[in-house]
Amino acid sequence: MHIEIINGPNLNLLGTREPSIYGNQSFETYFKELxxxxxxISLGYYQSNVEGELINHLQAMIGKADGIILNAGGYTHTSVALGDCVAAIGIPVIEVHISNIYAREEFRKINLIAKNSKGLISGLGLKGxxxxxxxxxxxAHA
Structure with missing residues (x-):
């Protein structure tokens, strides 16, 4: 089984970016723990700050990944294209957000990816x- 974790913009700054919201551990350190x-199982990790690169990587996972964990960061609220890609690739996607996006600013309550995702985990930190x-x-065992 291969599960690919894909993180979007600014998630490369975990550990130093707003630690009161996102914690003080880098994702690279957390990924090694995972x-x-x-x-x-095989775990892959990809991060980009560029919308098109995220879409290219999602599409590249066709026939390779059994599941995708996607934290699209700010693109969650703005990217019709990422939402369309999640619908098109035919791979189950679980959307993860470190903070509770529904308890934050109003614009973060708009989610253009969730309707095409298998599920959503929000607000449980890296544990998500x-x-x-x-x-x-x-x-896989069901």
Missing amino acids: QALYTP YSLAIEYFLSE
Whole structure:
């Protein structure tokens, strides 16, 4: 089983970006912890600040990934194209947000990706990524 984690804009700054909201751990460090915890499966990680690169990577996962964990960052609220891509690729996508986007600014309550996602985890910090992995594992054994 291969699960691909795809993070969007500004998530490369985790650990230093607004630690009161996003915590003080870098995603690279957390990803190494996930790899150590989930050794029976293949985990991939990709991050880009560029919308088109995120779309290209999502499309490149066709036939390669069994599931995708997507944190589109600010593009969640603005990108029709990313939402369309999630609908088009035919791979189950769990959307993850570190903060609770529905408890923040009004514009963050607009989500253009959720309707095409299998599910959404929001507000549970980095733990949301491991919960998404657990979901994919449970579905594989169902």
